[in-house]
Amino acid sequence: xxxxxxPQKRKFPTGLAVLTxxxxxxxxxxxxxxxxxxxAMSHLSDGRPWGLWxxxxxxxxxxxxxxxxxxxxxxxxxxxxxxxxxARPAVLTAFLGYTLVILALLVDLGQPWFIWHIFVxxxxxxxxxxxxxxxxxxxxxxxxxFSPAVFEKFNWHVPLKVVRAIQIPLVILGVCLSTLxxxxxxxxxxxxxxxxxxxxxxxxxxxxxxxxxIAVGPAMVMFESTLTGKALGHKVSHEIMEGLGKAIPxxxxxxxxxxxxxxxxxxxxGLIFTAYPYNLYWWAEIIIGIITPIVLFxxxxxxxxxxxxFWGAAIxxxxxxLNRFNVSMFALAMRPGYSYFPSWxxxxxxxxxxADSMLVIWxxxxxxxxxxxxxxxxxxxxTTAR
Amino acid sequence: xxxxxLYDATKCIGCRGCQVACKQxxxxxxxxxxxxxxxxxxxxxxAKTVTKIRFTELEYNGKFQTVFTKxxxxxCEHPACAEACPVAALQKRPEGPVTYDDNRCFGCRYCxxxxxxxxxxxxxxxxxxxxxxCTFCFDRQSxxxxxxxxxxxxxxxxxxxxxxxLLVEARARITAAPASYVDHxxxxxxxxxxxxxxxxxxxxxxxxxxKLQEEPVVINAERAMSMVPPVLVGVAALMTGFYWVSKxxxxxxxxxxxxxxxxxxxxx
Numbered sequence: 183x184x185x186x187x188x189p190q191k192r193k194f195p196t197g198l199a200v201l202t203x204x205x206x207x208x209x210x211x212x213x214x215x216x217x218x219x220x221x222a223m224s225h226l227s228d229g230r231p232w233g234l235w236x237x238x239x240x241x242x243x244x245x246x247x248x249x250x251x252x253x254x255x256x257x258x259x260x261x262x263x264x265x266x267x268x269a270r271p272a273v274l275t276a277f278l279g280y281t282l283v284i285l286a287l288l289v290d291l292g293q294p295w296f297i298w299h300i301f302v303x304x305x306x307x308x309x310x311x312x313x314x315x316x317x318x319x320x321x322x323x324x325x326x327x328f329s330p331a332v333f334e335k336f337n338w339h340v341p342l343k344v345v346r347a348i349q350i351p352l353v354i355l356g357v358c359l360s361t362l363x364x365x366x367x368x369x370x371x372x373x374x375x376x377x378x379x380x381x382x383x384x385x386x387x388x389x390x391x392x393x394x395x396i397a398v399g400p401a402m403v404m405f406e407s408t409l410t411g412k413a414l415g416h417k418v419s420h421e422i423m424e425g426l427g428k429a430i431p432x433x434x435x436x437x438x439x440x441x442x443x444x445x446x447x448x449x450x451x452g453l454i455f456t457a458y459p460y461n462l463y464w465w466a467e468i469i470i471g472i473i474t475p476i477v478l479f480x481x482x483x484x485x486x487x488x489x490x491x492f493w494g495a496a497i498x499x500x501x502x503x504l505n506r507f508n509v510s511m512f513a514l515a516m517r518p519g520y521s522y523f524p525s526w527x528x529x530x531x532x533x534x535x536x537a538d539s540m541l542v543i544w545x546x547x548x549x550x551x552x553x554x555x556x557x558x559x560x561x562x563x564x565t566t567a568r
Numbered sequence: 569x570x571x572x573x574l575y576d577a578t579k580c581i582g583c584r585g586c587q588v589a590c591k592q593x594x595x596x597x598x599x600x601x602x603x604x605x606x607x608x609x610x611x612x613x614x615a616k617t618v619t620k621i622r623f624t625e626l627e628y629n630g631k632f633q634t635v636f637t638k639x640x641x642x643x644c645e646h647p648a649c650a651e652a653c654p655v656a657a658l659q660k661r662p663e664g665p666v667t668y669d670d671n672r673c674f675g676c677r678y679c680x681x682x683x684x685x686x687x688x689x690x691x692x693x694x695x696x697x698x699x700x701x702c703t704f705c706f707d708r709q710s711x712x713x714x715x716x717x718x719x720x721x722x723x724x725x726x727x728x729x730x731x732x733x734l735l736v737e738a739r740a741r742i743t744a745a746p747a748s749y750v751d752h753x754x755x756x757x758x759x760x761x762x763x764x765x766x767x768x769x770x771x772x773x774x775x776x777x778x779k780l781q782e783e784p785v786v787i788n789a790e791r792a793m794s795m796v797p798p799v800l801v802g803v804a805a806l807m808t809g810f811y812w813v814s815k816x817x818x819x820x821x822x823x824x825x826x827x828x829x830x831x832x833x834x835x836x
Contacts, residue, residue, distance in 0.1 A: 215695075216695055218693070218695065219693045219697060220692055220697065221692030227692065228613070228614060228615075229612075229686075231677040231680035232680075232681055255807070259807050260811075260814050261811075261814040261817075291675050292673070292674060292675015292676070292677070292690065292697040292699075293674045293675045293696060293697065294674065296672075296673075296674040299655040300655055303657075303672050304654070304655065304656070305651075305654055305655060305656035307651055307793055308651065308656075309789055310654040310676060311654035311655075312793070350811060354804060354808060354811065358807070362796060365799075369789055373681075373682045373788075374648075375781075375785040375788065376781075377684070385792075387792075514681070518776065519611070519612060
């Protein structure tokens with residue numbers, strides 16, 4: 183059953199070749215790093231100990247993987263069945279996002295082979311401890327959430343039954359873990375009180391992080407499924423796109439209110455006019471990531487077109503990336519006398535990891551029953567939780 | 569209250585004996601540097617140099633002065649690094665020192681991001697790197713010795729002792745010679761107090777020490793972390809509740825949430 187092989191409408195050997203080249207290119211710096219140390223291939227320094235990998239792979243990676251828990255929650259907890267067909271791709275994207283985070287940390291950490299220390303000598307008060315534990319457990323949860331696709335492919339009935347039996351608790355656990363670590367990424371920055379610019383530093387940073395992750399979840403699903411749809415020749419229904427698009431301005435509206443309120447609490451609202459040049463970053467983030475999408479997505483005629491919806495989602499994603507880079511790089515003070523711009527090898531590693539994920543997504547669409555709403559499919563897998 | 573060190577910049581002659589003694593005791597190699605036109609060397613602290621004397625030339629009170637500042641870990645009373653460290657490699661000892669455990673650290677460098685003084689440094693040039701910072705010679709102190717830098721200081725610019733007593737002494741020195749000092753003991757109240765205390769003839773921001781609040785920097789993070797267990801329970805309960813309600817509504821024949829897809833129904 184469920185032998186859904188997507189019709190091979192388009193070949194893109196060039197795309198595959200580029201992705202493979204990126205993966206290989208990304209491996210070179212890894213070798214250098216393990217022989218000569220981080221200083222030999224990155225521009226990280228004592229003045230800027232966290233760079234591109236933390237900002238992009240960790241901060242953006244985790245947030246952009248939020249589609250996994252928002253969609254799984256919407257479909258399995260709130261039973262919004264119309265989004266069912268994108269739940270599985272969303273979970274896969276999330277799983278790959280978290281794998282990417284872990285792989286990036288294997289490069290970024292000084293001694294990744296001791297990562298298990300986090301289990302044996304934990305400091306439970308550390309926000310990073312919480313992030314670490316949640317990322318590891320949530321990756322496992324995502325693997326289990328996605329596993330039916332693999333079991334179905336190979337007709338493994340027994341594990342399929344087991345996973346389906348625990349599906350709802352699993353999804354709820356995933357939502358809990360996501361809530362915790364999406365917000366804890368904000369808590370992590372609370373400790374850098376003296377280093378993070380007052381435009382972004384507020385005690386409710388964890389709440390803002392959670393809220394923006396929930397907002398970007400649906401946007402990322404729209405963005406990603408449209409792209410894979412284009413590349414692989416299937417189509418996401420307009421109803422789904424519009425449904426997701428409708429949710430975005432609501433969540434972003436709450437986010438905007440919270441963000442302003444947080445700055446009010448901190449008495450830093452005046453800085454948006456005075457703190458040049460940082461206020462430009464702030465305005466860019468607010469206008470691109472919040473105000474524009476709210477205006478666009480509340481417009482009915484805008485929501486009619488899938489192309490518009492796609493670009494709207496892209497803007498939300500861009501805004502989130504800007505926000506995460508602001509708080510974890512641009513507005514996080516360096517020690518005096520240092521400067522930082524990522525080396526090409528830092529870029530190569532991040533690009534290689536993204537290419538990895540894209541290759542796996544491509545393979546998954548080729549080999550696994552991904553789109554549960556494809557016609558010709560009888561009992562849709564994973565739809566029932568007994 | 570634990571031990572501390574009082575550094576008096578008016579007594580320091582910039583000999584940098586403390587730098588050398590520190591390297592000897594902790595077996596830290598020399599940093600490769602080049603001539604920067606100053607006797608201050610190395611220009612920045614590194615994993616190899618965990619203490620150094622900063623030279624600041626400035627005009628203050630109509631007088632040209634060279635002011636020395638000893639830089640090292642301040643050993644905060646509420647250290648951000650120890651709060652940040654996910655594996656408790658950095659710990660505040662009841663005796664006063666903030667120590668570092670090689671056997672726990674896996675090199676995440678969160679301590680470097682968290683520290684308000686910018687102190688912990690990282691071995692960038694080795695495949696097996698550690699964080700390095702002043703440990704207040706905790707090993708020497710455990711054996712009844714003073715820290716290496718204090719032991720070697722030839723002018724008495726460094727004084728080791730009980731932190732409370734040092735604070736009294738620092739206050740007395742300022743009172744006795746108000747013209748020689750600014751009326752500020754750096755480390756008395758900064759980020760909730762530090763074990764190391766500094767006296768200076770010029771304001772501390774003029775020698776490049778950060779102006780810090782009196783509230784410990786860890787407070788907001790601590791508050792956020794204390795909310796984790798209730799949030800976990802709350803979200804779990806809420807989600808289970810939502811599931812129960814939506815499931816019931818579905819079973820009661822409500823089709824509110826269910827619209828068949830165009831391509832074919834999802835549900836059986």
